[in-house]
Amino acid sequence: MNFGAFARKKLNLLALMVMAAFSLAAVPQGAMAQEEAVQAATSVAEGDVVTEPAAPGFDYYGPEMIKGQPTPSDEDLWASMNFQAQHTETGEYALWMHDAILIPMVFIISIFVLFLLLWVMFRYNKRANTVPSKTSHNTVIEVVWTVIPVLILVVIAVPSISLLAEQYKTPPEDAITIKANGYQWYWGYEYLDNGGFEVISNMMPESEALDEGLPPQLAVDNRMVVPVGVPIRLQTFGADVIHSFGIPSLWFKLDAVPGRINEKMLIIDEPGIYYGQCMELCGARHGYMPIAIEARPLDEYNAWVQSQPGGMTRAQVEALESAPAVEDAESAEDAAEAGDTEAVEEAEVADNAAEAA
Numbered sequence: 001m002n003f004g005a006f007a008r009k010k011l012n013l014l015a016l017m018v019m020a021a022f023s024l025a026a027v028p029q030g031a032m033a034q035e036e037a038v039q040a041a042t043s044v045a046e047g048d049v050v051t052e053p054a055a056p057g058f059d060y061y062g063p064e065m066i067k068g069q070p071t072p073s074d075e076d077l078w079a080s081m082n083f084q085a086q087h088t089e090t091g092e093y094a095l096w097m098h099d100a101i102l103i104p105m106v107f108i109i110s111i112f113v114l115f116l117l118l119w120v121m122f123r124y125n126k127r128a129n130t131v132p133s134k135t136s137h138n139t140v141i142e143v144v145w146t147v148i149p150v151l152i153l154v155v156i157a158v159p160s161i162s163l164l165a166e167q168y169k170t171p172p173e174d175a176i177t178i179k180a181n182g183y184q185w186y187w188g189y190e191y192l193d194n195g196g197f198e199v200i201s202n203m204m205p206e207s208e209a210l211d212e213g214l215p216p217q218l219a220v221d222n223r224m225v226v227p228v229g230v231p232i233r234l235q236t237f238g239a240d241v242i243h244s245f246g247i248p249s250l251w252f253k254l255d256a257v258p259g260r261i262n263e264k265m266l267i268i269d270e271p272g273i274y275y276g277q278c279m280e281l282c283g284a285r286h287g288y289m290p291i292a293i294e295a296r297p298l299d300e301y302n303a304w305v306q307s308q309p310g311g312m313t314r315a316q317v318e319a320l321e322s323a324p325a326v327e328d329a330e331s332a333e334d335a336a337e338a339g340d341t342e343a344v345e346e347a348e349v350a351d352n353a354a355e356a357a
């Protein structure tokens with residue numbers, strides 16, 4: 001060990017000792033500060049004038065408002081095998097395409113192929129057809145079995161491509177931005193346009209959910225409250241691994257990937273509770289990070305936002321943003337003025353020098 005390294009080691013030790021001494025001295029002060037804070041809090045609570053309630057009550061929806069959840073098979077077998085009822089325009093359109101175009105086509109084609117198979121098996125077997133035909137090709141049939149499938153694909157492509165475009169529509173500039181962060185293993189909802197607060201959402205214990213009449217393993221302690229009927233810029237982000245944010249009754253599933261933001265426009269038709277789950281295998285408790293969206297009319301959404309710590313309505317955020325902007329403009333003017341006088345002075349100095357020369 002050379003002398004430099006030895007000296008550094010000594011210095012590090014000294015620094016550690018000094019830090020330890022400071023932290024020891026700081027402990028009683030910290031305790032005192034906490035005591036003062038508690039005293040201040042109680043004195044405010046005891047006072048007559050309370051500007052803001054500590055925890056303003058917000059009336060969350062009860063189980064009667066559940067609009068999107070899976071149906072148990074013993075309750076309704078058909079519904080349990082089918083898509084959930086849709087509550088967005090895109091979802092309704094997609095479900096119509098599935099029910100009115102895809103399923104009838106699949107059904108008709110399957111029946112037709114089954115009929116052809118049975119016909120060949122019974123009409124042209126060895127016993128019924130002792131002398132087989134030696135036809136090797138038939139131009140008319142070949143054209144027909146090429147053109148008809150092409151036409152079928154074209155018929156499907158029209159609604160399919162417009163649905164794709166609908167699902168990728170970008171939100172308008174004034175859409176309300178809400179970001180869903182996937183964590184191992186819960187969700188956090190960030191309200192970026194309403195003051196930037198984050199709501200942490202965990203699965204509700206089964207007994208608690210049953211007591212409240214909510215579906216166990218889907219019910220959560222804090223729902224993602226969103227406005228109804230207005231465009232939402234829904235963003236997803238993975239804080240640790242890849243999760244996926246999906247709500248079947250709102251017809252979307254959006255991956256939450258670390259290091260990138262995924263985004264989609266969401267417009268919910270009517271107020272209600274919509275359940276979903278993490279839809280990407282993300283680790284041990286992947287099956288226990290449900291999603292619950294509570295869609296409320298815009299005024300109720302704004303009231304909820306204000307009940308959150310640091311929560312502000314759009315109007316309040318805009319008012320706050322425009323206030324310091326005026327101050328900035330004034331200081332900029334001042335700076336410009338200061339700059340001008342300096343320039344004038346410099347010009348005078350230069351003039352004087354020229355005269356002297």
Ligand SMILES: [Cu+2]
Binds near residue numbers: 182244279280281286
């Ligand atoms: Cu997950």
